[in-house]
Amino acid sequence: MFTKNRKLNEIIGNLQLIWKEPLLLVSILLIFYFLLTFVVFPIFQVFKASLIVNQKIDLSNYLAIFSKRYYYQPFMNSMILGIYTATLGTIIGFIFAYALTRTPLPFKNFFRLTATFPIISPPFVVALSAILLFGRAGTLTPYINKIIGDYTIYGLNGLILVETIAYAPTAFLVLYGILQAIDPSLEEAAMDLGASRGKVFSTITLPLSTPGIASAWLLVFIQSLADFGNPMVIAGNYRVLSVQAYLQIAGMYDTSRGATLAILLFIPTMVAFFLQKYWVSRKSYVTVTGKPTGSTIKNLEWYIKLPVYTSCLIFTAIVFLFYGTIIHGSFQTLWGVNPALTLKHYVEMFQVARDYIIDSLTLSSIATPIAGILGIFISFLVIRKKFIGRGIMEFISMLTFAVPGTVVGIGYILAFNQKTILLPFILTGTAWIIIILLVFRNMPVGIRSGIAALQQIDPSIEEASTDLGADSNTTFRRITLPMIAPAFFSGLAYNFVKAMTAISAVIFVVSGKYNLITVAILGFVDNSRYAQAAATCNLLIVIVLVALGLIQLIVNRIGKGVRTIDIIG
Amino acid sequence: MKQDFLLLKDLVKIFGGGRELTIAVDKVNLEVKEGELVTLLGPSGCGKTTTLRMISGFELPTSGKIFIDGEDVTNTPPNQRPTTMVFQNYALFPHMTVYENIAYGLKIHGEKEKNIRTRTEKIMNLVGLKGLESRSPAQLSGGQQQRVSLARSLIMEPKVLLLDEPLSNLDAKMRVSTRLEIRKLQQRIGITSIYVTHDQEEAMTLSDRIVIMNAGKIQQIGTPQEIYNYPKNYFVADFIGKANFLVGKITKKLSEKALELEINGNYLKITIKQGSFKEGEKVFLLIRPESIELTSKKTNTLVGKVQQIVYLGSRLMYKIEMADTILTVEIGNPQEHKIFTEGEAVTVSFKEENLHLLPYEEISN
Numbered sequence: 001m002f003t004k005n006r007k008l009n010e011i012i013g014n015l016q017l018i019w020k021e022p023l024l025l026v027s028i029l030l031i032f033y034f035l036l037t038f039v040v041f042p043i044f045q046v047f048k049a050s051l052i053v054n055q056k057i058d059l060s061n062y063l064a065i066f067s068k069r070y071y072y073q074p075f076m077n078s079m080i081l082g083i084y085t086a087t088l089g090t091i092i093g094f095i096f097a098y099a100l101t102r103t104p105l106p107f108k109n110f111f112r113l114t115a116t117f118p119i120i121s122p123p124f125v126v127a128l129s130a131i132l133l134f135g136r137a138g139t140l141t142p143y144i145n146k147i148i149g150d151y152t153i154y155g156l157n158g159l160i161l162v163e164t165i166a167y168a169p170t171a172f173l174v175l176y177g178i179l180q181a182i183d184p185s186l187e188e189a190a191m192d193l194g195a196s197r198g199k200v201f202s203t204i205t206l207p208l209s210t211p212g213i214a215s216a217w218l219l220v221f222i223q224s225l226a227d228f229g230n231p232m233v234i235a236g237n238y239r240v241l242s243v244q245a246y247l248q249i250a251g252m253y254d255t256s257r258g259a260t261l262a263i264l265l266f267i268p269t270m271v272a273f274f275l276q277k278y279w280v281s282r283k284s285y286v287t288v289t290g291k292p293t294g295s296t297i298k299n300l301e302w303y304i305k306l307p308v309y310t311s312c313l314i315f316t317a318i319v320f321l322f323y324g325t326i327i328h329g330s331f332q333t334l335w336g337v338n339p340a341l342t343l344k345h346y347v348e349m350f351q352v353a354r355d356y357i358i359d360s361l362t363l364s365s366i367a368t369p370i371a372g373i374l375g376i377f378i379s380f381l382v383i384r385k386k387f388i389g390r391g392i393m394e395f396i397s398m399l400t401f402a403v404p405g406t407v408v409g410i411g412y413i414l415a416f417n418q419k420t421i422l423l424p425f426i427l428t429g430t431a432w433i434i435i436i437l438l439v440f441r442n443m444p445v446g447i448r449s450g451i452a453a454l455q456q457i458d459p460s461i462e463e464a465s466t467d468l469g470a471d472s473n474t475t476f477r478r479i480t481l482p483m484i485a486p487a488f489f490s491g492l493a494y495n496f497v498k499a500m501t502a503i504s505a506v507i508f509v510v511s512g513k514y515n516l517i518t519v520a521i522l523g524f525v526d527n528s529r530y531a532q533a534a535a536t537c538n539l540l541i542v543i544v545l546v547a548l549g550l551i552q553l554i555v556n557r558i559g560k561g562v563r564t565i566d567i568i569g
Numbered sequence: 570m571k572q573d574f575l576l577l578k579d580l581v582k583i584f585g586g587g588r589e590l591t592i593a594v595d596k597v598n599l600e601v602k603e604g605e606l607v608t609l610l611g612p613s614g615c616g617k618t619t620t621l622r623m624i625s626g627f628e629l630p631t632s633g634k635i636f637i638d639g640e641d642v643t644n645t646p647p648n649q650r651p652t653t654m655v656f657q658n659y660a661l662f663p664h665m666t667v668y669e670n671i672a673y674g675l676k677i678h679g680e681k682e683k684n685i686r687t688r689t690e691k692i693m694n695l696v697g698l699k700g701l702e703s704r705s706p707a708q709l710s711g712g713q714q715q716r717v718s719l720a721r722s723l724i725m726e727p728k729v730l731l732l733d734e735p736l737s738n739l740d741a742k743m744r745v746s747t748r749l750e751i752r753k754l755q756q757r758i759g760i761t762s763i764y765v766t767h768d769q770e771e772a773m774t775l776s777d778r779i780v781i782m783n784a785g786k787i788q789q790i791g792t793p794q795e796i797y798n799y800p801k802n803y804f805v806a807d808f809i810g811k812a813n814f815l816v817g818k819i820t821k822k823l824s825e826k827a828l829e830l831e832i833n834g835n836y837l838k839i840t841i842k843q844g845s846f847k848e849g850e851k852v853f854l855l856i857r858p859e860s861i862e863l864t865s866k867k868t869n870t871l872v873g874k875v876q877q878i879v880y881l882g883s884r885l886m887y888k889i890e891m892a893d894t895i896l897t898v899e900i901g902n903p904q905e906h907k908i909f910t911e912g913e914a915v916t917v918s919f920k921e922e923n924l925h926l927l928p929y930e931e932i933s934n
Contacts, residue, residue, distance in 0.1 A: 013629040016644050460660035463627055464718075466648045468674030468725060478673075482664040 014386050024472045028387055031378060035396045037422040038440045042411025043403060046266070049259035049414055061260040070244070070257070075264050078225055078241040081156065082268075085163040086171075086221035092164065093171025093216055094209075095311045101179040102205070103300055103308060112176075114316045117323070119169045120544055122501040122518055124229030124525070125537045126162045129322040131234065132329045132530060134158070137336030139325070154236025162230050165322060167223045168315070171216035178212030179205075197301060211280050218276040225269050226404035228504030229518070233525050241265040242406040242504060249410060249508070259414070262407045273402035330534035345535040353536055356520035361543070363431060363514065364499035367438035371499075372492040374439065375446020376484065380476050382447075383454045384462060394447075401444035405504025412437055413508050429511045437509055442498045446491040453487030454480070486555050493551040497544050571638065574761050575601035575624070575729050580633035582619050582785075593619040595785035597633070601729075604759040606752070608772040611782035612808070617765045618733060620782070624763060625731050626650045638728050653722035654731040658738060659714045661706035667717050668693075668702040674725045692724045696754070712743050719751070723758070730755070730762040736771065744768075748775055769809050773797070781805050799843045803930050806855050813861070813896045815854040816929065822848050828926075830854065833892050835871065839924055851929040858899035860923035863887065863915045865907070871917040875909045889917060 018025050053060050065071045096115050099105045118126065133140050134153040144151065152158070182205065190200045228242040235243060241261055248258035333340045350357075375397075381387075382394040400408070416427035427433040461483070465475040481488070503518040510519050517540055524533035582594040594616040601607050609617035622628040624635060626647030634643045642650050653674070662670050668689060675685045693699055696716045706714055715735060722730060735751070736744045752775050755762050766772055772779050773793045781788040781796060781804075789801045800806035803814070820836065821829040828846060830837045832854060839854075846852060876895065877888040885903035889896040896917060900906050909915055 009631060010629065013644060020646050020649070458658055458660060460656040460658060461662060463625075463647070464654070464656060464660040464721070465662070465673065465677075466627075466646075467625060467652070467654045468677060468721065469648050470673075470677045471646075471648050474677060479662055483662075 011388060014388070018387055021471050021473075024385070027377070027473070028381065028385075028389075028393075031374075031381070031393065032389065033422075034374075034440075035393065038436055039396050039400050041420075041422055042408060042415040043266075043399075044411075045414035046259045046262050046407055046411045049255050049410075050263045053256050061256060065260075065264065071260065071264065074239045074241045074244045074261065077156075077239055078265065079268065081159055081163065081231075081238075081240060082221045082224040084156075084160045085167060085224040086217045088160065088164040089168040089220040089224075090171045090175075090213060090217045092168040092311070092315055093173075093175050093220075094213060095308055096168075096172045096315070097175035097179045098205075099308045099312050100176060103305060105309060105312065111312055111316060114319050115172050116169050117319060118166050119173075120497050120501075120541075120548065121323070122229070122521065122537055122540050123166065123227065123503060124233045124522070125326055125541075126166045126322055127158075127230040127233035128521075128525060128530065128533055128537065129325045129329075130158055130162050131525075132325050132335055132534070133321070139336070152236065154234055155238045158234045158236075159231060159238060159240075162234055163224050163227060165318060166227075166230060167220045170223060171220050174216040174219060175209065175212050178209050178215075182208050197304065214280045215276050218272045218280065222269050222272050222276075222402060225265060225272075226406070226504060228406055228507070229522070232522060242404060245406050245410065246507065249413075255410075255414070259410060262404075262410045265404050266407045269402060269404050277398075326534045326537055330531055330538050332531060335530055345531040346539075349532050349535045349539065352532070353517065353520040356515050356517045357539070359431075359514050360500055360517035363434050363438065363516070364496055367435045367442070367499050368492055368496045370435075371439040371443045371495045372446050372488060375443040375491060375495075376450040376481070376488050377476070378443070379447045379450025379454055380480055383451055384459060384480075385472065397447055398444055400440050401448075405441070405502070405506075406508075408437065408441060409505035409508030412505070428509070429513065431514045433509045434506060434514055434516070437505055438499045438502060441502065441505055442495045445494045445498065446488070449487045449491040449494075450484060453484040457483055489551050489555045493548050496547050496551075500540060500544055500547075571603045573600040573636070574603040574605075574638055575599070575763070576634075576636040577620070577624070578634040578636070580620065580623060580635065581631045582616070582623060582628060583631045592785050594623070594630075597782075597785075597787055599780060599787070599790070601761060601763065602777075603761055605777045606755050606762040606764060606775060608764045608766060608776040608779045609782060610766055610769060610772040610779050610808075611788075613767060615782040616785040617767075617782050621654075621731050621733055621763060621765045624729065625652050625654050651728035652731055653725045653727040654733060655715075655718050655722050655735045657734045659706075659718040661714055661717055661721075663706055665705075666702065667698065667704050667706065667709070670706065670717055671698075671721045671724055673721065688724055692720045696720045696723070711739050712747060715739065715747060719754075723754075723760070728761065730760050732762060732764045734766055735764075736766075736768075744771070751775065773809075781808065783808070799925060800855070800927065801843065803853060803927055803932065806853075806925075806927060811858050811897055811899070813856045813858065813894075814927075815856070815894060817852050817854050819846050819848055819850050819852060830926075837921070837924070839921060839926065841926055844926065844928065846926060846928075853927040853929050855925040855927055856896075856919055856923065858886070858897045859901060860919050861896065861898045862918050863889070863898060863900070863909065864918065865909075865913075865915060873915060873917055875911050875913045875915060878909070878911060889915065891917070 018028070050061055051057050051059065061071075065075075096111070100108055100112055105111060130153055132138060134144065135141065138153070153161075186208070187200050187204050190204045195203060226242060228246065231238075231240045231243045232246075241264055245258045245261035245265065248254045248261060252258075329335055330345055331341045331343070332338070333342045333344070378393065378397050382390055382397075412433060413428060416423065416433055419425060427436070457480075462475050462479055465479045466472075470478065501518060502516070503522065506516055507519055507522070510516055517536060521533050521536045521540070524530070524536065577597050577599040580594055580597040581592070584591045584593050597616070597620055599607070609620060611617050619628060623630050626642070626645060630643060634641060636642065637651055662673065665673065671692060672685050672689045675688060680688075693702070696719055698713065698716050698720060701709065701713065706717065709717065715738075718735070732751075736747055739747060748771055764772075764775060776793060778790060778792055779796050780790050783804050789796060789805045791799075796805060797809055800809065806812045806814070815832050817830045817832040817837075819828050820831045823829060823838065827838065827840050830839055830852070837854075871891065873889040873891040873896065875887055876890040879886040879888075880903070883901070885900045885906070885908065887898040887900070887909065889898055898917070
């Protein structure tokens with residue numbers, strides 16, 4: 001009874017506090033409304049659609065999961081692909097992270113940049129390149145034919161190759177952070193106590209990074225499951241969930257079956273996400289403080305250096321080969337047939353895809369700052385404010401991060417092609433549906449970087465502002481925002497990259513009026529116009545690099561006054 | 570001068586829920602006079618910082634009330650309370666200059682630019698920060714950062730100034746000089762202040778009154794002298810300064826204020842300064858180490874053996890093994906005294922007025 005009263009008192013007390021800051025209250029309510037309408041409602045619509053067969057509520061879709069081949073086969077295929085990709089990607093990521101944090105590898109920055117490059121490139125560039133290299137008219141196909149005989153790049157093997165290259169960087173980033181945060185003095189202590197290099201690795205480094213490895217594995221697994229662009233280009237007859245769901249809806253107009261496939265994709269992704277977020281991260285011994293610990297790299301034995309360095313070199317060479325092929329391919333008259341250099345694909349690209357490019361740029365430029373500000377504001381509320389539903393707010397906004405694009409895309413067409421209580425007008429076919437989708441899909445990035453930045457800033461700095469008379473919104477604007485500006489801008493950069501390279505969700509909501517560059521590339525690939533596709537990919541990569549460069553410039557400029565955070569905070 | 574300028578009434582704060590319930594602050598009652606500096610002193614986790622944060626508004630009390638200058642502020646948000654806080658780590662805004670930091674509060678309140686300038690300059694002179702206006706906090710020494718933090722709070726002319734272990738990030742020497750400065754400044758402005766610390770010496774030198782807290786409860790409120798000389802219970806006596814505790818029994822009540830006491834077969838007469846005791850009650854007899862005198866004469870009744878000698882420079886500390894206890898004895902100005910050797914038999918003596926009786930309690934070590 002006592003506890004109950006106390007809880008109630010606290011809730012009332014907190015309510016009274018918020019009530020005295022109407023602006024904060026309105027912000028919170030508004031954000032809840034947005035999250036409900038643009039995150040929860042679409043997913044709910046997918047669930048609903050999967051339960052409706054012939055306009056009646058019916059469990060038959062779910063009852064058919066284990067009996068109907070068109071359900072269980074893509075499910076099994078996606079799982080197999082995910083497991084392979086996650087395992088290979090994590091191994092490569094770990095080797096890279098180890099090389100960069102624990103060995104005197106020369107040109108570290110070069111290796112780091114190469115290892116992370118696939119993250120900023122459009123998702124299916126690697127698949128496109130694989131076709132140019134290993135496809136029927138591939139440059140390397142004749143040589144490989146000589147060694148292993150006939151083969152096809154279309155299918156599971158090609159997908160594993162392509163997704164490993166595309167998603168190993170994710171594993172690398174996670175493990176790089178973890179390995180960097182492990183205090184080298186622990187390893188030195190072990191060595192000091194008589195452990196050999198191998199023993200140090202197996203008894204200290206590896207156990208300490210195990211949660212990180214699990215985390216990386218699950219994240220790559222999620223990405224592989226959700227991947228749409230690569231399987232669309234290279235899966236051939238190997239059916240995966242994301243592509244099958246799309247084909248059911250866009251090709252067969254079978255919403256019910258498409259939604260069910262989407263749910264089949266949704267469930268394992270969520271399981272992996274929760275394992276990663278709540279189980280694995282709780283097991284972690286390493287607190288990532290953002291402050292790299294001083295590393296002391298002693299002379300390593302050659303038998304460690306040799307395999308590690310070789311692996312790094314090989315992977316880097318592969319990345320160069322794949323992206324180089326895209327550049328090379330965009331200038332060849334006809335790939336594999338006529339190698340004469342030409343600019344005509346670029347000219348054609350601008351003729352055919354001009355509107356797509358403009359739309360992509362405009363819509364991404366509108367969505368990016370909205371997603372950025374919303375993301376950072378939500379992270380501020382979640383980390384620093386007390387209100388009822390704070391946990392729910394964090395949960396929902398992180399949810400969009402894990403939900404596969406295909407599920408979100410299907411949800412959006414189902415939810416916004418009619419007027420509802422939540423939204424009294426139709427969004428389908430407008431530019432807004434694309435912008436909103438981009439905002440809510442990319443916002444979690446801003447939230448994550450915002451949360452990370454806020455956790456490094458001592459809350460007493462903001463309390464000092466409140467204490468001196470500023471309300472929550474003023475404190476956010478004048479104190480919090482300037483301090484987390486670098487995080488905000490890098491969040492923006494990442495948002496923009498994601499918006500420009502998005503495909504899996506937006507492919508459902510594009511229309512004749514508003515279309516996107518990634519959809520155009522996919523169209524080129526579909527018509528086997530690989531050179532134009534490559535040219536457009538290059539343009540996209542250049543746009544993304546320019547945007548990243550610009551934002552880096554801004555961060556450097558404003559960063560000067562802000563870098564003091566570490567010293568004081 | 571108002572007697573209850575700051576008033577805490579039955580303040581309770583409970584953290585957590587279910588099985589992991591922590592009572593951080595347990596029915597705290599406190600009246601602070603206008604212009605007074607009161608220190609909340611206690612070991613870490615005693616609830617002192619939570620109490621301070623409830624006064625500032627950063628924590629809401631589970632129950633109880635807070636009044637400042639007669640006004641109930643229990644549910645007032647921190648930005649609307651007439652309090653300002655000096656944070657333990659200063660919490661300076663890293664992206665603002667010293668001047669901007671100090672002027673921030675006035676700016677928020679929409680003061681005129683001219684007014685802000687004169688007031689900021691004035692306060693900067695007052696705390697000795699002149700000439701550092703355009704520095705960024707990172708370019709300041711710890712002591713200077715501390716002053717900025719103090720100036721930023723003082724400029725708001727709060728009704729109550731709150732200081733949360735403001736000196737704990739300074740080195741030992743700076744701590745001593747800064748606490749004297751803070752005290753002088755506080756008395757000059759006459760600002761009501763609540764000061765949280767776990768450093769008893771700091772509390773002793775700074776405070777008008779000290780509130781000793783333990784496990785969320787107030788153990789004693791009093792001036793530094795009262796707390797040191799007449800602690801109310803074992804915790805206070807043990808927490809403040811060094812103390813010897815002898816267990817005794819009251820054998821006879823001679824009058825309202827005078828008792829006869831038995832310790833290990835020795836009988837003592839003692840006047841009580843605080844509390845009341847019954848005949849036959851078990852008590853602690855508190856003797857501060859500096860109140861004990863050692864002699865080689867064997868006339869007195871309490872005899873012991875020197876077990877250990879520790880030279881502390883200005884003082885000499887002995888551990889004296891008695892029949893059933895070990896006494897700590899401190900001798901000031903060691904050069905003027907005879908120094909005993911380990912194993913030597915000594916007689917322990919003390920003046921009756923330096924003895925203090927405390928209720929007996931089971932001490933778990």
